[in-house]
Amino acid sequence: MDGGFEGIYREHVTPLWRYVRVRVPCDADAEDVISEVFVAAMKSWERYDPAHGTVGAWLTGIARHGVADWWRRSGREIPVEAVADDRPATEDDPESATLRRLADDEVRAHLAVLTTRERDAVALRFGARLSSPEIGAALGISAPAARMLVYRAVGKLRKEVV
Template identity: 60%
Template structure:
């Protein structure tokens, strides 16, 4: 796929669903996911002329933008979350420095996001990429800057942890 706004219409049509699914697993509410998904495509179309097909797939490029946009969203909205989250008692066994996980556990609009909130940020990211965007382990590895076997192990650990969370309920 070569840069050009015409080509971007095809990219958008093909990738809007995986981007939406990834983003939805990463933020607490669907309304937030809609905002973030819109921002992802606004950013993508602005930088489409700079996309270099030799450096990776267009899907990977879009997911990179999605990851940064989600991170920016949390930077902006993390401060606006209720201040009693830390004292909610829902964060047992989870690192204290994970406000995103805390917010998902507390404010997640559905079961899947509340359960993902019990995972570490890295595990959550891996599962959102594997199950939301349906990327393969090598693609996840490329995005996260790790080896494919490390990506597989990360997903393995995350699924194991999710089983524990579901078992504890």
Template identity: 40%
Template structure:
């Protein structure tokens, strides 16, 4: 007799919830957002087990879905920020080089101050360790555009981080 996919998913939920939620919380730093994205991730798993044939769902599959949900969130947030920026016509120009960052709290705060597109690119590339082509695919950009985005994101991060070191934040 075949096992019930619903029961198997419930067992996986119990085992994978801390890992999926922890992954998201460590990337976004916001409990409510991590909770929402975790729920969306498991809803995607429910939809997936209803397909015929269902994919093999495990922790790695769930974390992959969570990564996509977070990237989708950042894209939406980025679109909103671009709309606000156009409304207020404000843009920051930054030329600082990328450097080492020993203070994790200041680094997290600096990352949180960046635009969603910069946050997404830096997190996917440096925290998740994804290669640039995969970051580009997740962000819906070309590789060349993603490389340019990473240059700008590193510069913006360095400026925000320098402000934290100087006591500006």
């Protein structure tokens, strides 16, 4: 493995963690999955082929499999409405932490109206901040289909929120 993997980790760990965190119940579970994702990526780094997509899309594919494996080991599908946020409130600004936690809980409750595929697309777009071509590659669909999937999911959420 070349010395550039540390830079790849630094660039991609936050968006991948946000994606995984939307898909698993708590921070500790997300941290476990992310650790497994980067271990798997390091082990298979020599096989990464830039001709097949960006590093971000490749890592997101590994993360999607990691989330699926986590749920398979847990023996259940993610209950979106029951997902709790276990981030501790910051001591320097507890009001902001409380408001953020309430907003996160509200968003998770609204996500329950989406199908699993729609939630995945929304998490990839807004959690991992992937582009439509990258979302398409991760989900095995075309970029226009990925764009439409996200658009329709956001439309469903908009109707739910309003």
